[in-house]
Amino acid sequence: MSLLSITRLIAIAGLLLGVLGIAFRLNDIMNRPFRKDLSRGRGSRWRGVLNAFTLGMAPWEKESGRLHWDTYIRGVLFHLGVFVTFAVLLASPWLGMIPRWIVWLAVVITAAGALAGFIGAAMRRLDKNERALSVPDDYFSVALTALFVALACLTLLAPAVLPVFYLVSAITLAYIPFSKIRHCVYFFYAKFFFGQGYGHRGVIGQAGGKSTH
């Protein structure tokens, strides 16, 4: 069995472990009671949810985004890089068949994503506030994910790196349920509840709602 095949199997094992861990996490949160709101609505819950996942995430929408535009952009680039990295991982057995322009687009996005990730990890140490909030897992998770993205970029440029990419992918995927990276699952819950709650109260996503800053 070739090194590539072995590392690919390890990556698949990492993926399975990650999926299993996330399934446990999902099972845990879905077994918790859902707090039903009995109050009469002032606005639409669903408009609130729609807003939370669309315009509510626009860079100008929140004061925090306007003030921390650099962090916001870094976050967007990093996450775009992560999404493309997953695509690279899934398409890895057939990389040679992908059109060059797509490969180069993916190289640019993953390079920017990895850079944003490594800067993010460094900022976590350098910025007084982020340092005060951080635990060791925060540094490790961001650095590991940035490495995962960087290796996707390198794999696209030099396919010989693929076995290393598979190994790091296995570690990253298996680590997701145990680390802050699992926010990727809870993000959808938190945003949904946020949109539902504030939509119901007519605060976001409706005419006469959040419009006065």
Added chain:
Amino acid sequence: MSEAKFSDERFQLTDEKAKVALDVLRKHLNRQLAASLEVCVRCGMCAESCHYYVADPKPEHIPAYRAEQLRKLYRQLFDPLGKVARGWVGAAELDQEMVEQLINTAFGSCTLCGRCTLNCPVGVETRQIIRTARAMLTAMDMTPKGLKATVEVHLESGNNMGVSEEDYVDTLKWMEEELQAELDDPTVKIPINKPHARVVYTLNPREVKYFPYLIQAAAKIFNAAGEDWTFATESWDATNYGLFSGDDKAAAIIAKNLENAVNHLGGATLVMAECGHGFRSQRWEGENWVGHAYPFPIYSFVELQAQYIREGRLKLDPTRNPQRVTYHDPCNQVRQGGIIEEPRYVLHQVVQDFVEMTPHGVENYCCGGGGGMLSMSEFAQDRIAAGKVKADQIRATGAEIVVTSCHNCLDQLMEINKHYKLGVKVQNLSELTANAIVWQK
């Protein structure tokens, strides 16, 4: 973060107390809270959304830092790595040090204003996390004494200031006489326990004790609008400090008392006085505390004033309020209740020169008086310091009058007015509305 010390015996953690606190955490841990505890990525982007941080920018004042105090315990209990690699994921056991941290963060330096939640990129409900921490502390009998007493007095006497029914009724009758004299109109009434009225109106007990002219203002508005309204004697206090102590049982009893009063009178709607947390408690949280939907709708008096004006039921002369006026949005009305445009609509009709603060509306800063903070003297110094943000906002408007629709805001604004020498007058919205009414017999 406040550094107040709590050395009384009741603030000492025992095994039994720890068990009670953990039970409360488990009970509160619904899907919404679990998502908020899990999702934070500790980016720190919420920092400037907190008035404590803006006034004193230290990491302890970042909303995420406050929430971390409870997350440490959550990880210890529910995170697989929290049990085997505590330091790696930042987990910690409930001990005396954590208890003191929780008291100082949950009670001492957070007004539950919700500004951080609206500014969180991932939607963390820090307010829910902090209220859960308060609930745990209250279950351990570790509520700061002023807040604890406020809830206890309400449960014992039916209102949070221990006003007797006799004093309450006397004050209403006195205000009726005053209003009749002011308007030279003996037909104006302040009805008490009128059955089947369209509106049952509530008060903050402070209006009975210290600000009876606000009762007069409300009565003038109701009479001018030709409203079918009444006060109740069975239960009339709009406040509910169970919201702030995190005590859902007490909050439910208080909310239920008001519901009963309306039901027994056969009232069609319940209208909450200009009391931010009282409105939020009864309008948005009450039905969840008592476990059923009320058979009547609830409105804020601010909404009702806007409705009267829209319907042409009030003849108004804005030249009677010629000074420059700005409006402070109470967090519990604007961010927690969606009352954004109504007070502005009213002010445009009743004053000549209305100017907005920056920012305002949903993004308005908390004045510092929320979260029951005014009842907790231990944290008064920090509360006034955090109020500097609001003071700076007010000063920048050049306003002579600051209007709000909340008694806790009113008190805090009066204190920061004095402390920061703003030289403004602080008033409730209904005062300006009443003043602008052109009385027609």
